[in-house]
Amino acid sequence: MERYRDLLAQKEQLEELIAEAHKKEAAAALERVREAVADFGFTPEDVFGKRRKDAGVAVAPKYRNPETGETWSGRGRAPHWIKDQDLERFRITE
Structure with a gap:
């Protein structure tokens, strides 16, 4: 010890x-x-290096989960509810 x-x-x-x-x-x-x-x-x-002017700017959502109302802008990793699905099913049309 x-x-x-x-x-x-x-x-x-x-x-x-x-x-x-x-x-x-x-x-x-x-x-x-x-x-x-x-x-x-x-x-x-x-x-x-130069900072992008649009860095950190929120982007309008392009997809919505009809069951929960969650949205996704189409940027970054796809959420679990849209992954491996047809994106057109979830596209927001306004």
Whole structure:
């Protein structure tokens, strides 16, 4: 049992050292990034790419489950109630 407790204590010490090293290296990396941005005049779009204008915009539903009233826009993964079905059965016509 003594060996187990010793190992747990070592593990705790290592986790502290890992966290400290991560913090220091992250700070150094961030400083290098800031220097590069300042030196070269990078913009957020240069670094992260352009955000689509329609990102996060809700899309009108195209399909409705007649039993529950649930809707689906036709984007993303199909819900279970429409999966492997004829989409035209569920199309919203207005």
